Amino acid sequence: MKDLAxxxxxxxxxxxxIRVLTEEFPGAVAFSTSFGQEDQVLADIIWRNQLPVRVFTLDTGRLFQETYDLMDLTLARYKQHFEVYFPETSAVEALVKEKGANSFYESVDNRKECCxxxxxxxxxxxxxxxxxxxxxxxxxxSENRQDMPALEWDESRQLWKYNPLIQWTYEDMIAYLKENNVPYNKLHDKGFISIGCAPCTRAIEPGEHPRAGRWWWETSKKECGLHSS
Structure with a gap:
């Protein structure tokens, strides 16, 4: 195996x-976007350079309207399609039937189950x-992302995970968005730095940690499991 990193x-x-990775693994490179500011930077890089990367997003069924608006705006801007994956209907129905629509407020375990x-x-x-x-x-x-390398092996999923923005600062990201006129979620202008599901996200106050607005009622590590090994 080549020294990919x-x-x-x-x-x-x-x-x-990214081009190196697409040449090494043709047809097997994918980018997951939540349409946050970081992801809009990468989408712009991928589509601007016509890189052969499959782009997809997860629609939890509880997203902000502003996120859906940005999806449409992004599609109109780049004329590039992205795949949308939804949760299994039966699993969501069973969860809501057993615990209600907002069980995630009741305990960390319930919240992680919903995620x-x-x-x-x-x-x-x-x-x-x-x-x-x-x-x-x-x-x-977040704290658990401090030591993440740019390219790492995800043992649980048996794939390479590329984090090209891992060393970027918030200022770096904002500068790229402005310089390239990249569309972004208007909630960012209202204090929403990290945007997830609508019931689980609030705006942050000046000086608060960027992740403070996610699952704000919890004191544990603010992760949903997507990036937990």
Whole structure:
């Protein structure tokens, strides 16, 4: 196996790094977008450079209207289609029947169960057959992302995980969006830095951690399981 991490790191920019991976794994590189600011940066890089990357998103059924608006705006801007994966209907129906529509407020376990059904299971389905998974993770976002490398082996999913923005600062990201006139979620202008499902996301106050608005009623690590090994 080639030293992929070294080979990717040698490239002059993100587009070149992604191209190396698409050449190494033709037809098996995928990018998951939640239409956050980081993901809009990567979508712009992928589509602007016509990189052969499959782009998909997860629709949990509880997203903000502004997120759906951005999906349509992004489609209109780039004229590029992306796949949408939904949770299994039977699993959602069973959860709501047993615990109600908002059980995630009651305990961390309930919240993680909801995330698992609405996010993790659809993600695993979306990644089936994929060799490289591109993400928009940044080290600044949370404590458990501080030591993530740009390219890592995901043992649980048996694929490479490429985090090209891992060392980018918030300022780097905002500068790219402005310089390239990239469409973004208007909730970001209202204090929503990290945007997930509508019932589980609030705006943050000045000086608060960027993830403070996610599952704000919890004190544990703010993760949904998508990036847990």
């Amino acid at each position: 070294g080979l990717v790191a040698q490239q002059k920019d993100i587009a070149a790094g 698992y059904i609405r996010k993790v299971v659809p993600l695993n389905r979306a990644l089936h057959g994929t060799k490289v998974w591109i993400t928009g993770l940044r080290a600044e976002q």
